[in-house]
Amino acid sequence: MWIKKMNYNFFMNPSICFISFFFLFFFMLINFFFMIYFIMENFIMFLEWEIISFNSMNIVMSILLDWMSLLFMMFVSLISSSVIFYSKSYMSSEINLNRFIILVLLFVFSMILLIISPNIISIFLGWDGLGLVSYCLVIYYQNMKSYNAGMLTALSNRIGDVMILMVISWMMNYGSWNYIFYLNFMMNDYSMNLVGIMIILASMTKSAQIPFSSWLPAAMAAPTPVSALVHSSTLVTAGVYLLIRFNELLNNIFFLKVLLLLSGLTMFMAGISANYEFDLKKIVALSTLSQLGLMMSILSMGFGNLAFFHLLTHAMFKALLFMCSGMIIHMMNNNQDIRLMGGISIYIPLTSLCMNISNLALCGIPFLAGFYSKDLILEMVSMTNLNLFIFYLYYISTGLTMFYTIRLLMYLMLNDYNLLSTFNLYDEDYIMLKSMLVLLMMSLISGSMLSWLIFSYPYMIYLPMNLKLMVIYVSIMGMLMGLLMSVMNIYSINKFILTYNLSCFLSMMWFMPTLSTYGLSYNFLNLGQKLMKNIDMGWSEIYSGYGMYNIMKNYSSIYFIFHLSNLKIYLFSFVIWMMMLFLMLMI
Template sequence: MNKSLLSFSLSAYWLIMGSVTGVVFSMWVLFENLSIILEWGFFRSNGVAFSFSLIFDWMSLVFISTVMVISGVVMLYSSSYMKGDKNINRFWLILLMFVGSMGFLIVSPNLLSLLLGWDGLGLSSYALVIYYQSESSQKAGMITILMNRLGDVGLLVSIGLLSASCGWGFVSSVDLVSGVAILLIILAGVTKSAQIPFSAWLPAAMAAPTPVSALVHSSTLVTAGVYLLIRYKGISAHSSMWEVLMIVSMMTMLMASLGANYESDMKKVIAMSTLSQLGLMMMSLSAGMIEFAFFHLITHAMFKATLFMCAGWMIHVSDISQDLRVFSVSGSWGPFLLGIFNCCNLALCGFPFLSGFFSKDLVLELMLSQGGSMLCSVIVVISSGLTFVYSVRMMSMVVSKESAGSSLSGSGDLEAASGGGMMALFVLSVALGFVMSWIVWPEGSVMLLLSLEKNLVFSVSILMLIVLLLKSDKTLSFTMMVNVMAYMWGLARISSWAPMQWVYKVSGLSIKSMESSWLEEVGPLGGRRVFLEMSSGLQEVQRSMLVSSYFAVSLVTMVVVIVLMS
């Protein structure tokens, strides 16, 4: 066993063991209704105390256990997927830093310490996105880090505002501050979770290796914004800001669900599904369903990580393309991966009785039972129906293709440890929703809905599927819609092309009005002219002095000669 494989295996072992410990500890904390805060004081100066704190309650322990078990399986997966890579040790170190930053963010009870994990996530994610050092990965990394830095600025300014009013922004005191700080915290969460208008970086981050995508889109980077708003639930007092967040999240759901149905790249379809589910979580938060949003965050992390790893390995062994129109599955692990892939897709749809059903269906039923805006209900139902359609579309396109290679071929096949880890995540994707629903809400509850409301999402899903079938048979044509949806309502162009055009225009105007005009005269060109004139003057003076010296020497010589001759 080489050193790289040993590093990945040991990391996976300790992460999975830490996850098991965290689950046991979280059950004890949940049943005893405890919140444990550890604090270390550094020093006190002028009445201001500087300390470092960690919080361990059932939410932080469940979430960090989820992150650790997914990270452990991803480590095992990476040992096979990245085998033969020249920079695999660097990849391992950056991946550990990425996971460590997320863990530190989860257990931080105030914004100042949370910022360390937040910035660590941003830097390590940039290093992972540009890992392959290609032009496309460089562009994707630049979009990713610049959009996330907008949220970082909001978080920094909110820390300054909070420190002037209630300390360093502990989770229990955020509701005491002004709306500006709250708005900045929401901005940080929206940018990190890729909500409109900051959605373009999430599909662009697909330039990273597949193990990174499995982590980023399941339990780490994109969920950090949701977790931030879950933690600072005191902002619920500012209802007007929640209303804005609800509009943004619903538009994100609709945009991502529509876009996924017009996307042909397998990894981008899964990325758009992540964007849609993030919109659902944000919508749950804006409706005040904090615990239900967290519930869906955990179940989504499990099946989305499994889905990405299955898709990544099928692309890896197929030796063709990740384009769904020509994609096919090969290798001896092909049927196994395809079965897990389809089950995780069904969990994404909310198929009974998989994990996604217990969290997603619960959120949708609560939204419909609250009797809010009719427009909001329509958007939520249509988005959920479109989720079903693009999941079925992806499954049908993958299953319907004939294998490009022999099932007996062992080239690039999955190793047993990686396959076992994926199988464990698959079991959690199936059973976690049922188990967690009874542990977190042991008393149970009865929700009464009309038959129309109960069957509304299913009916809309079937209708959308019929429209998709008609479109595939060329009965319906949506050429203009395809062009719009392919660019995420223009967000992809706005985020990349439009800023560059603006920069080019501003720089061109700057060159014409400043560098080629008065600034040039005052600066380099004017300085050059002054120095030329000064040097010319000095040359004239030196020349005149030289001539004068020659004349004086000549005159003295003539006088001496005349005197000597006389």
């Protein structure tokens, strides 16, 4: 009895939350001061530790510390410390709270290993660590939906893992796995095109671009604190960060154009699907997918620092958005359907304030965090030599962002409360609120702060007045359409504007979950089962393992009979042989 009580107290002991929170917060402060020094002095630190050497090939553990890795580590540690502090209250009913916190810490450390590594082997360790721990966190609640979502996430990410393994094997041709050595003299080498293509494919799987988009909304089966961490600064941004680091090596124009097209379509598809969705967490997940498409598309045009700028500003308000969604779901008795919510601004005003500000930052409302990066991205798109299709994809997707955000706010803030006749909404969970207020401050100031840090010299962008105000026009149009669609019934509009089949196509992410689940994963797994049944357990078993076993068993039984040295058996066999010999002579 004493042992059971001791184990229960150990698992319920919340001290690991505070230890993790203080450690990550202190780590964030250290990174912040170092990052300021590195930017001011234009300083880069490159450390190498040789682990093993064979055939002139060294396996080394490398660490690259520059302003980019330190700044990203600062943001990751700040968001993860807030998420862990938030989890103390959100996951308070969880018996194995320590196990959850340790999984989150493993997740964060895998991301930090990926950030500071210029070596493709240590990048792969962090990359695969993210995939493995994300699978453990997606299936955390242990039901059939979580298992299916976890399997889809794991199988989609395995494609990227295989690409990184192929890059490791290909880079053995060059004598080192440190990509930093190739930035100057290997850029125009034809064989580096292959490395660039495989890095692009790996990044597309991890950052959920078309056709690998279906796993990202499915990963919402994880607990909400995990979603806040995954969709802001860790798992889905790993692909974007990898492409930013390998940006100098991506010199194949054709594949960059393909990436631009696919990421633009991802941005557009996620914006449309979010307007049909009624699950609160999936709406926020689809908005993440839309912003990832924006980052990847601007990155494929060659603006690496701009993509990194948007990655950091997006991380702040998206983590806050998930935390607010989790608090609302928590108070709605774990209900996620926005049609049953409404009027929450009256009952939980502080959470509603955080939710509104993070949503407006997502839309790019002037002088919030998202404005500085999105406005600069759209102005650079207006200046570049692109065709009209890509130009319209950018601006329509920006309008769709405003569209689904206003629709979400209308359902949450202004409609009537539809869940229960008696309810108890409260806004006094100060642990959750404190962690949300930290990110609220960063959502307000991080855009201007990062624009001063990353772009230390002023950019002058000359555009006509109409193009300069295009962002405002598109945002206002999206807001008006969102208001209109929220006031009217979406199903009555479908009768007049869209056919039922087209509505199904648009609302189900262009049938990508169906294709991924039944078309790819199910067929490949079914093929693997048939191969195992017919070859491994069938012909191969009969003619190799089981067949050899039968032959050896028969021989051993005959040998055993002779081994007994029984005289009667010898005499009997001698008589038989003599009789056969006599018969043969007689014939």
